[in-house]
Amino acid sequence: MALQRRLLQFxxxxxxCQKLCGVQSYSTQTAAQSDNGEKRKTHFGFETVDEDEKTxxxxxxxxxxxxxxxxxxxxxxxxxxxxxxxxxxxxxxPTPGTKLLDMAGGTGDITFRYINYLRxxxxxxxxxxxxxxxxxxxxxxxxxxxxxxxxxxxxxDSPVDVDxxxxxxxxxxxxxxxxNAYTIAFGIRNCTHIDKVLxxxxxxxxxxxxxxxxxxxxxxxxTMQWLYDQYSFQVIPVxxxxxxxxxxxxxxxxxxxxxxxxxxxFKLMIEAAGFRQVTYENLTFGVCAIHSGFxx
Amino acid sequence: MNKLPRVFCSLRIxxxxxTPLTTISFSNAQKTLRHYCQGQTNKEMILTPKSTEQDDHQxxxxxKKSILVKALDFVLKTGWSIESLAHGAEAVGYPGVxxxxxxxxxxxxxxxxxxxxxxxxxxxxxxxxxxxxxxxKVPAQLIENAIMTRLLMIEPYKSTWPKxxxxxxxxxxxxxxxxxxxxxxxxxxxxxxxxSVDFNWYIRRVGLAGIYKASELFYLTDNSxxxxxxxxxxxxxxxxxxxxxxxxxxxPVAVAPQTLTAAFVTAKNMLGMNTLK
Numbered sequence: 333m334a335l336q337r338r339l340l341q342f343x344x345x346x347x348x349c350q351k352l353c354g355v356q357s358y359s360t361q362t363a364a365q366s367d368n369g370e371k372r373k374t375h376f377g378f379e380t381v382d383e384d385e386k387t388x389x390x391x392x393x394x395x396x397x398x399x400x401x402x403x404x405x406x407x408x409x410x411x412x413x414x415x416x417x418x419x420x421x422x423x424x425x426p427t428p429g430t431k432l433l434d435m436a437g438g439t440g441d442i443t444f445r446y447i448n449y450l451r452x453x454x455x456x457x458x459x460x461x462x463x464x465x466x467x468x469x470x471x472x473x474x475x476x477x478x479x480x481x482x483x484x485x486x487x488x489d490s491p492v493d494v495d496x497x498x499x500x501x502x503x504x505x506x507x508x509x510x511x512n513a514y515t516i517a518f519g520i521r522n523c524t525h526i527d528k529v530l531x532x533x534x535x536x537x538x539x540x541x542x543x544x545x546x547x548x549x550x551x552x553x554x555t556m557q558w559l560y561d562q563y564s565f566q567v568i569p570v571x572x573x574x575x576x577x578x579x580x581x582x583x584x585x586x587x588x589x590x591x592x593x594x595x596x597x598f599k600l601m602i603e604a605a606g607f608r609q610v611t612y613e614n615l616t617f618g619v620c621a622i623h624s625g626f627x628x
Numbered sequence: 629m630n631k632l633p634r635v636f637c638s639l640r641i642x643x644x645x646x647t648p649l650t651t652i653s654f655s656n657a658q659k660t661l662r663h664y665c666q667g668q669t670n671k672e673m674i675l676t677p678k679s680t681e682q683d684d685h686q687x688x689x690x691x692k693k694s695i696l697v698k699a700l701d702f703v704l705k706t707g708w709s710i711e712s713l714a715h716g717a718e719a720v721g722y723p724g725v726x727x728x729x730x731x732x733x734x735x736x737x738x739x740x741x742x743x744x745x746x747x748x749x750x751x752x753x754x755x756x757x758x759x760x761x762x763x764x765k766v767p768a769q770l771i772e773n774a775i776m777t778r779l780l781m782i783e784p785y786k787s788t789w790p791k792x793x794x795x796x797x798x799x800x801x802x803x804x805x806x807x808x809x810x811x812x813x814x815x816x817x818x819x820x821x822x823x824s825v826d827f828n829w830y831i832r833r834v835g836l837a838g839i840y841k842a843s844e845l846f847y848l849t850d851n852s853x854x855x856x857x858x859x860x861x862x863x864x865x866x867x868x869x870x871x872x873x874x875x876x877x878x879x880p881v882a883v884a885p886q887t888l889t890a891a892f893v894t895a896k897n898m899l900g901m902n903t904l905k
Contacts, residue, residue, distance in 0.1 A: 427714040427724030512723030540722025608688055609729055626729060628691055 374524055377587030383524050387500075390522045391470055393581045394438070398472040400576040401439055407575055408568050408582075416615050420517065420546045420622055421445040423613065428453065428491070429460030433511040433536060435501050435529075436519020437466045438473025440480055447492045463493040465511070468519075471498050502528040509538045517546040518620075521592040530605035537627045543607055549614070549621040550594040556617055564589070595621045692729055694720050696740040703785055708734035708792045735801035738792045742808040745781040746815065752777060753819040768866045770820040775840055775862050778812065779847045780855065790848055813837045835872075839865045 371382045376389050397404065405413050420442070426432065426449060434443050443466050450462050468474050474496050481487050487494060499505055501516070501523055514533045523529045533543050551557040564586040572582030593601065595612050598621075602610045607625030614621050699716025706712045710733045714724035730736035753774060782789050796805040813833045822832055843862050850857045880887070896902050 423728075424725070425710055425728065427711070427727070429718075430723065430725055513725050538723060540717065540726040542723075542725045542728050608684070611731070624728060626726065628688065 375591050377584040377591070386524045387469075389584075390524075393584055394470045394522075395472050396578055397576065397581050398438070398470070398476050401473070401476065402441075404572065404576055404582075407571055412616065416546065416620055417441050417445055417517065419615060420515075420544070421449055423622055423624070424513070424515065424542070424544055426450060426462070426513065428462055430462050430513050431511045432462075432464040432513045432515065433506075434464055434466050435514060435516040435533075436468055436522070437515070437517070438468035438470060438477050440466060440477035440486075442515055442517050443477070443494065444481070444484065444486055447486050447490055447494075450491050461493060462491060463495065465495040465497050467497040467499050467501075467504075469498070469500050474498055502532060504532050504536055506536050508535055509541075511536050512538045512541040513544070514541065515544045515546075518548065520545055520547055521588050526593075527601060527605065530602055530607075534606045534627055539627055541627045543602065543623075543625045543627070545598075545602075545623045546620060547598070547623070548589040548592065549598070549618055551618040552614075553617070560619065561590075595623075598623055688729075691720075691722075693740075695722070695726065695729065696737060699737055700741065703737070703788055707788050708737050708795055710734065713737060732800055732804075734792075734795050735798060735804070738795050739801070739804045739808065741785075741792075742805070742812075745778060746808060746812045748781065749774065749778050749812070750815050750819070753815070756819075758821070767820045768863070768870065771816065771836070771866055772859070772862050774816045774820065775843055776855070776859055778816075778840070779843060779858060782844075782847070786848065793844070793848075809837055809840075813840065835869050839869060 371384075373380050374383050374386050375381075376386050381389065394401075409416075424446075426446060428450060430450075432443075432446060434446070437443055443464050446464055466474065466477055468477075478496060481494065501519070502525055514537055516529075516533075520526055520529055530543075537543065551560055568586055569579050569582045573579045576582075592598075595614065595618070599610050599612055602623060602625045606627065608628045610623065610625040612621050612623045695713065695716045697716075698719040699712045701719070702712040702715040706715065710727050710730075713727035713730055713733065713736075717726035717729075718724055727733070732739075756770065756773070758770075785792070795801060810833070813836045816836060817832050822829070824832070839862070842865060843858060846861045847855070847858045850861075852858070893902075
């Protein structure tokens with residue numbers, strides 16, 4: 333396990349070094365210290381930090397961006413993130429009776445689409461109640477979500493029961509096999525230990541349950557990757573400063589995208605956690621990818 | 629690894645219908661899955677170096693097949709669609725979202741149905757008496773029986789079959805559909821005695837595919853007693869095919885008089901000077 337992780341991160345570093353354009357490269361290698369309690373290090377964007385510090389830093393990032401989160405999403409992706417999430421929900425195609433755990437689902441985009449999808453289905457099946465648990469490590473993101481849910485009327489006479497839970501994806505305070513679907517949209521790259529998140533997902537899913545992840549990924553074409561890098565590093569932090577008054581969170585955002593493993597590597601990680609029939613689909617030439625796996 | 633002793637004493641049978649195989653391969657590394665302290669069901673298996681991707685694949689295919697089998701029961705109510713697959717998954721014991729195992733949705737269900745019907749047909753054809761094959765002419769009766777048998781397998785789903793045919797023409801389902809059609813036609817030709825190795829091989833199969841598809845369309849609107857209408861349709865189409873074959877094989881010089889007469893009569897018809905005899 334340690335060897336695999338080290339290998340993955342080593343490959344990531346060589347890759348990210350190749351792809352950097354005009355941005356200083358930092359040493360982002362995880363030190364393989366596993367003896368005598370020396371602190372393990374990981375990446376936070378292009379910085380190297382201790383692992384426990386990363387959780388705190390990520391927490392701070394999302395606290396500062398929570399109230400402008402949705403506006404900034406629209407600005408940075410020119411609204412395309414809505415289409416990505418719609419496609420994600422179409423691929424998921426939930427049926428009545430689904431119990432969804434929407435991880436890192438703070439402001440509720442995926443949850444609301446889930447509720448709409450189930451509402452629009454011919455409700456021939458009124459005995460089976462569907463439910464969704466919106467979970468996020470950050471309470472301020474959840475608060476924004478709750479506010480939106482009330483304002484847009486998702487909570488009253490809905491065919492779906494909604495629950496809110498503040499929890500860490502790496503250590504879910506939930507019993508085994510209590511959900512039959514797990515989604516995590518644009519959240520997994522912020523987690524310190526992705527493999528732990530995947531293992532927790534495997535644990536809480538029932539057999540036959542589906543794991544779906546929507547996440548930024550790498551473009552297969554290096555010219556397009558270069559264009560995308562230019563846009564990410566030159567435009568996005570500037571937009572962040574102008575619109576939300578924050579530069580660093582958006583710098584972290586684009587850096588963390590580069591640090592995340594690419595489609596094939598992430599697929600291998602999902603398979604390593606025990607999921608089967610793992611597939612992925614690229615959206616917008618690979619800017620994001622939907623990964624899906626089943627616990628069989 | 630210090631986890632090994634725990635692995636050995638905690639191997640318990642999964643309570644689900646399908647016990648996972650004892651070996652699962654994870655990207656060539658030997659590792660143990662995490663042991664869950666909650667302790668009721670066990671998800672831990674040791675990977676041995678000998679396990680193959682083949683076993684995994686087979687395991688997944690078995691599960692998919694069991695869902696498809698159950699899903700067929702729901703087709704009359706909810707059609708060839710994701711809903712049937714979801715109900716099928718629930719009947720097997722998996723949650724409805726397991727329909728995601730089939731990215732083509734209803735298309736996968738139709739494809740599975742076609743494959744199983746073809747297999748059933750082959751089994752039956754192997755046991756039919758083959759005296760007709762001794763003669764050197766086209767075994768029309770055998771072919772007719774084969775086509776009728778295959779069409780009658782659609783009978784339980786006749787009301788929803790038009791939708792299934794439409795699903796088969798969707799671009800992502802076309803490769804599968806063509807492949808099953810070709811294998812069906814190939815099997816029928818082979819088991820009715822065709823051993824040709826020349827261009828006839830292609831002509832026969834394409835011709836038979838055409839006959840089969842036409843009969844399928846006819847069958848959908850056939851309300852006659854015990855499908856006699858379809859049977860006579862198939863008979864006439866096979867006779868037409870025989871005639872075409874004779875016409876193609878004939879020596880042009882030998883039938884020159886007939887060809888000339890035919891051309892002459894056609895010209896007279898077109899000029900309006902036709903004579904009825």
